[in-house]
Amino acid sequence: MASAGGTSAGAASAGTTSAGETSAQAPSAGTTSAGTVSADAETRHAGYAIPGEYEPHAAVWLAWPTFQWFSAPELDTRRTVAEILQILADRGVPAKLMCENEREVQAARQWLARNGYPVGPGVDLVPIPADDIWIRDYGPIFLKDPATGRLAIVSYRQNQWGYSTVDDPLSVRMTELPDRVARYLSNDRVMRTEIVSEGGNRICNGDGVLLVNRTLEMQRNPGTPWKEIEAAHRRSLGVSRVIGLNGGLREDLQANREAPIPYFHADEIIRLYGAQSTGGHADEFCQFAGPNRIVLAEVTEREAAGDPIMAANYARLEEVVRTLREETDARGRPFEVVRLPVPDIDYMGVGPGEPMYSEFLARMCGVGRSEEFPEGKPVHIVKCASYVNYLATNGVVIAPRYGNAEKDDAVARILQAAYDRDVVQIDPTPINYVGGGIHCVTQQQPVGA
Numbered sequence: 082m083a084s085a086g087g088t089s090a091g092a093a094s095a096g097t098t099s100a101g102e103t104s105a106q107a108p109s110a111g112t113t114s115a116g117t118v119s120a121d122a123e124t125r126h127a128g129y130a131i132p133g134e135y136e137p138h139a140a141v142w143l144a145w146p147t148f149q150w151f152s153a154p155e156l157d158t159r160r161t162v163a164e165i166l167q168i169l170a171d172r173g174v175p176a177k178l179m180c181e182n183e184r185e186v187q188a189a190r191q192w193l194a195r196n197g198y199p200v201g202p203g204v205d206l207v208p209i210p211a212d213d214i215w216i217r218d219y220g221p222i223f224l225k226d227p228a229t230g231r232l233a234i235v236s237y238r239q240n241q242w243g244y245s246t247v248d249d250p251l252s253v254r255m256t257e258l259p260d261r262v263a264r265y266l267s268n269d270r271v272m273r274t275e276i277v278s279e280g281g282n283r284i285c286n287g288d289g290v291l292l293v294n295r296t297l298e299m300q301r302n303p304g305t306p307w308k309e310i311e312a313a314h315r316r317s318l319g320v321s322r323v324i325g326l327n328g329g330l331r332e333d334l335q336a337n338r339e340a341p342i343p344y345f346h347a348d349e350i351i352r353l354y355g356a357q358s359t360g361g362h363a364d365e366f367c368q369f370a371g372p373n374r375i376v377l378a379e380v381t382e383r384e385a386a387g388d389p390i391m392a393a394n395y396a397r398l399e400e401v402v403r404t405l406r407e408e409t410d411a412r413g414r415p416f417e418v419v420r421l422p423v424p425d426i427d428y429m430g431v432g433p434g435e436p437m438y439s440e441f442l443a444r445m446c447g448v449g450r451s452e453e454f455p456e457g458k459p460v461h462i463v464k465c466a467s468y469v470n471y472l473a474t475n476g477v478v479i480a481p482r483y484g485n486a487e488k489d490d491a492v493a494r495i496l497q498a499a500y501d502r503d504v505v506q507i508d509p510t511p512i513n514y515v516g517g518g519i520h521c522v523t524q525q526q527p528v529g530a
Contacts (some may be wrong), residue, residue, distance in 0.1 A: 129224035129233045129270075130319030132527045133287025133369055135500065138474050140175040140526040142220060142262070144211035145189045147181055150356075150437040150515050158214060158511045162522060163198040165472070165479055168505050170200040172477045177526075179209040179216070179262075209261050212254055215517055217364070218242070218279035220524040221259040224272075224319060232529040233270035234263050235317050237278045242359050243301055244337060244445065247277060274317040276310055277301040281362035281521055283314070288372040289411030291318060294361045295325030300338075321411050326401050329361020330378070331393040332426065332463045337445045342390060342463065344428070353428050353463040354446055356437060357516035364520045365467045366398060370419065370499040373410040377401060378469050379420035390426050390463075419499050422488045424466040424481070429514070430459035437462070437515070462514065468492045470509075470518030472525075473500055479519055482506035 143165065146158045162178075169176045180186045186206045193200055211220070224233045236259035240247045247256070263271045278301060284292040291314055298310050311323045331342065334355040341352035366378040378398055385395035405416050431438050438460065442448040448460050468488070471480040478496045482489040493504045509518050 127233070128226045128228055128319075129231075129272075130227070130289070131222065131235075131285045131287065132225050133285065133372065134525055135370055135473050136287055137528045138174065138525045139528045140177050141169055141472070141474055142177045142179065142216055142524040142526060143522055144179040144214045144216050144220075145181075145185065145206075146214050147185065148436075150441070151431075151435055151511075156511045156514060158515060159192060160196075161507070161509050161512045161519075162214065163193055163196065163200075164507045165519060165523065166193070166200050166204050167198050168477065168479050168507070169474070170203045172475065173203065174475050174477070176200075176204045178204055178206045179211040180206055181208070181210045183208050207265060209258075209265055210254070211258055212251060214512070214522045215281075216258070216524045217281050217517075217521045218359075219255040219258055220280070221262040221526075222280060222318075222524075223526050223529070225527050225529045230529045231270065232268060232527065233272060234259050234268060235272045235274060236260065237274055237280075237317070238276065239279070240277050240301065242279065242357075243335060272317070274313050276305065276313045278310075278314070279359065279362065280524070281359065281364045281517070283318070284363050284367055284369060285318060285320065286369040286372050286410065289321040290369075291315075291320045291323045292363055292367060292369075292375075293323065293325060294327070294329050294363045296327055297329065297359070297361045297363075298325070300360065324404070324408050326363065326367075326404055328397045328400070329359075329363065330365045330397070330467065331390045333358045333361050333365050333465055334463075335360030336442070341446075344389065344461075344463075346461070351461050353461050354442060354448075355516070356462040356465060356514050357441055358465050359516065362521075364470055365465070365518070366469055367401070368469055368471070368473070368520070370473070370496075371417075373412075373414050374417045374419060374499060375405065376419050376421055376469060376496070376499055377405075378423050378467065380423050384423070388426060391423070394423065419495060421468050421495055422491055424464075424468060424483045424488065425485055427464040427466060427483075428461050429464070430461050432459045433457055464510070464513045465516050465518070466510075466513045467518055470520045471496065472519050472523045473502070474525060476502055478502050478504045480504055480506050481509050481519060483508065483510075 166176055180189050186208055219239045222235045238247050239252045239255040241252050245252055282294050282297050314323050336355045341354045344351050344353050368376045370376050380391050380395040384391040442460055468481055478500050496504045
């Protein structure tokens with residue numbers, strides 16, 4: 082899920098810091114107008130902790146796309162964002178749509194009206210520059226003091242999903258987005274942690290437990306011991322237990338670090354690249370539907386036997402099951418694991434005329450500079466699709482559908498039972514093909530003061 086303006090890998094790296102140091106460019110404790118303090122010193126002692134995503138929301142935050150990676154109208158990411166906004170508006174869930182400036186506020190409002198999305202007064206368009214749509218990863222993380230109902234905001238450092246450095250100007254702007262939101266909300270309780278982490282890899286139960294893809298957290302913070310990363314999450318989020326899971330879904334591969342996936346297609350072997358994928362975010366395969374109820378993706382044995390990507394995911398997800406069986410929640414109770422189908426594997430060819438080819442694949446993967454993929458030959462990218470990448474909000478779950486009626490219907494039934502809420506399904510393909518899903522483009526603000 083790289084930047085809509087292109088990642089800045091290879092940009093100036095002077096001042097790159099480890100997880101425990103302060104970058105010369107990143108605001109340090111106590112330096113921002115929003116009242117930033119160190120998460121190490123304040124968060125847990127102040128009684129703040131991250132609520133479960135299934136708890137009541139005061140608003141859902143999104144960001145308006147300002148750049149398109151594909152020329153095809155059906156892959157316009159604005160349509161997916163607009164569909165989510167429309168569902169929120171129809172269900173009476175307040176939404177905050179961040180736009181780069183006042184001019185973009187008007188442009189977004191006009192596009193929504195022109196394309197048949199009468200979202201109404203429940204959607205507030207606000208001039209807060211977000212740089213990209215993936216605010217789950219680097220947007221405001223809201224904490225809550227259960228005794229007073231007061232909210233605080235915590236900010237993690239960013240390095241563009243491992244594609245760049247923490248010092249890159251875009252990384253710094255991403256790190257500072259929670260401060261911009263805090264100023265808009267007139268909330269001076271902003272805390273900062275010094276490790277690099279994205280919200281899509283942090284799954285919290287609202288009762289002291291955090292699930293992460295451990296492999297990914299360590300990749301984002303090279304040289305930092307796992308115990309230090311774990312401790313930083315506990316301090317920052319007010320959790321008491323961090324459960325590290327190994328590996329993400331195979332198709333969520335990191336384009337500049339992992340070799341493409343060999344795949345059989347039309348009597349030949351092709352190679353599937355990741356479309357700005359993260360390298361294994363946990364929200365692609367698990368979410369909490371309650372304090373100790375985990376929704377977990379499931380590959381069947383039959384699927385694993387017939388497809389190499391499914392086979393890899395089967396092994397990884399069954400390892401997650403084994404890990405969770407050995408763990409308990411913060412109160413010592415075993416987890417209830419609810420399994421959800423995985424979508425069918427899908428992919429498409431991308432030619433050199435597309436921004437995804439020239440602005441990402443050519444730079445990150447060397448496409449166009451090798452004998453394997455000479456200039457002008459299309460490249461295949463795998464769809465970063467997941468039924469688990471959904472948003473659970475007030476009275477409704479906004480979930481994916483992909484056209485496999487049997488799986489789509491099963492997902493709706495399972496999520497309705499897991500959450501006891503209505504399930505509304507949309508096709509998130511446009512954002513899947515740029516590296517994320519419904520959960521990735523939304524961020525909940527819990528009810529609080």
